[in-house]
Amino acid sequence: MQFPQALETVLQTLERMRDESAHRPCASRSALNALNRVAPLPASDNVRETKIDMEVAKDPKKTEKLAAVQTRVSACIKCPNLASSRTQTVFGVGNPDAEIMFIGEAPGADEDAQGEPFVGRAGQLLTKIIKAMGFAREEVYIANILKCRPDVPAGSFGNRPPTPREMQTCRPYLMEQIDIIKPKVIVALGAVAVEGLLGTRAPMRELRGRWNSFNGTPLMITYHPAYLLRNQSPSEKRKVWEDMMLVLERLDKLISEKQRNYFL
Ligand code: SF4
Numbered sequence: 305m306q307f308p309q310a311l312e313t314v315l316q317t318l319e320r321m322r323d324e325s326a327h328r329p330c331a332s333r334s335a336l337n338a339l340n341r342v343a344p345l346p347a348s349d350n351v352r353e354t355k356i357d358m359e360v361a362k363d364p365k366k367t368e369k370l371a372a373v374q375t376r377v378s379a380c381i382k383c384p385n386l387a388s389s390r391t392q393t394v395f396g397v398g399n400p401d402a403e404i405m406f407i408g409e410a411p412g413a414d415e416d417a418q419g420e421p422f423v424g425r426a427g428q429l430l431t432k433i434i435k436a437m438g439f440a441r442e443e444v445y446i447a448n449i450l451k452c453r454p455d456v457p458a459g460s461f462g463n464r465p466p467t468p469r470e471m472q473t474c475r476p477y478l479m480e481q482i483d484i485i486k487p488k489v490i491v492a493l494g495a496v497a498v499e500g501l502l503g504t505r506a507p508m509r510e511l512r513g514r515w516n517s518f519n520g521t522p523l524m525i526t527y528h529p530a531y532l533l534r535n536q537s538p539s540e541k542r543k544v545w546e547d548m549m550l551v552l553e554r555l556d557k558l559i560s561e562k563q564r565n566y567f568l
Contacts, residue, residue, distance in 0.1 A: 366400035369484045373477060377451050382473050389455035392419045396447030396481055403555055404439070405487035406430065407478070408528060409496035410450035412463045421446050422529075429529040430493070436566055437548050438557065445485050449500035450474045471500040482521070489551050490521050494528030513547050515554075524551050 374395045381387040394411040397420050406422075414424035422430045431441045450466045451474055466474075478500075482490070492498045495508050501518055504511070508527055516523040526547035532540060545566055552559050 362399060363401050366484050370396075370400055370481065373480045373484070377477050380451070380477075383452060383470055385455050386450075386452035386470065390452040391416045393451045394419055394421050394448065394453070395451060396445060397421060398441070398445035399443050400445070400485055402443065402445035402485055403488045404491060404551065405445045405447065405482065405485055405489075406434075406491045406493060407497050407501065408446075408448045408493045409500070410448050410463070410466045411453040413453070415448075416453035421448050425533055426528065426530040429532060433529070433544065433548060436545070436563065437552060438563070445481075445487065447478060447481055449478060449497055451477060465496050466500070468499070471496075475500060482518070487521060489554055490518055490523040491548075491551060492516075492523055492525045494531065497528070498525055512543060513550070515550070522554055524554075 377395050378393050380393065394415045398405075408422060411421060412424055412426075414427070415421055421427070430446070434441050434444055449471050454464045454466050454470065456462065456464055490501070492501055495505070495511070498508075498511055499505055501523065502516060508525075508531075511525045512527060514525060516525065524547055526544050527540065529544075532544060549559055549564070552563075
């Protein structure tokens with residue numbers, strides 16, 4: 305059988321499985337990437353241009369372990385002021401098998417209301433960055449140093465950064481998440497995430513764009529998306545994108561010309 309026909313057969317089978325089964329077909333990320341690279345064959349090959357759309361493989365053991373930690377977090381009252389002011393805890397979201405783990409500082413008002421990290425404007429920008437890197441939001445894992453929204457005085461607006469004590473108290477949960485997921489790369493978003501992970505305090509202009517190590521896992525530091533919303537200068541956006549290209553290179557991902565020239 306010629307390659308185009310073989311590919312067509314694979315595609316038809318996958319589509320039938322998707323349409324007929326309650327469970328969508330599942331593939332490892334590398335298999336998915338390989339299929340997506342060859343799927344859009346030229347029309348002359350007489351093969352339909354089909355984007356393979358399947359769920360990313362999830363390790364059931366990792367899913368169970370994360371769920372167990374999440375259950376403990378949702379009942380946590382180690383910071384009594386945060387436990388009494390929060391709407392809910394914000395554990396983390398994404399693929400338990402993720403290659404990349406993005407870590408921010410703490411839930412804001414939107415995240416506290418929805419129970420998911422990075423869902424406000426900064427979250428939308430982070431999702432855009434993730435997509436530009438060639439991933440779906442569901443393929444990576446996103447979490448914060450703190451699982452509860454830092455409380456603010458009644459009637460006041462905005463967020464406050466977590467205190468060192470709050471970060472220290474909540475850190476073990478994040479350590480468990482990282483230990484279960486075992487990402488190939490961690491991306492620390494902003495100075496608070498860097499302090500929570502590495503205990504380092506320094507201006508972001510000195511920290512970003514450099515590789516660090518977190519218990520043996522490569523850790524890239526870049527600006528928090530909220531900073532880019534406050535500072536819309538193209539040069540700052542470009543810096544974040546250059547940091548993300550370093551991440552892609554570290555993961556041995558092919559970077560297209562379009563990606564190299566991309567501006568957030
Ligand atoms: S911030 Fe973390 S340690 Fe503190 S109450 Fe919330 S879940 Fe518990």
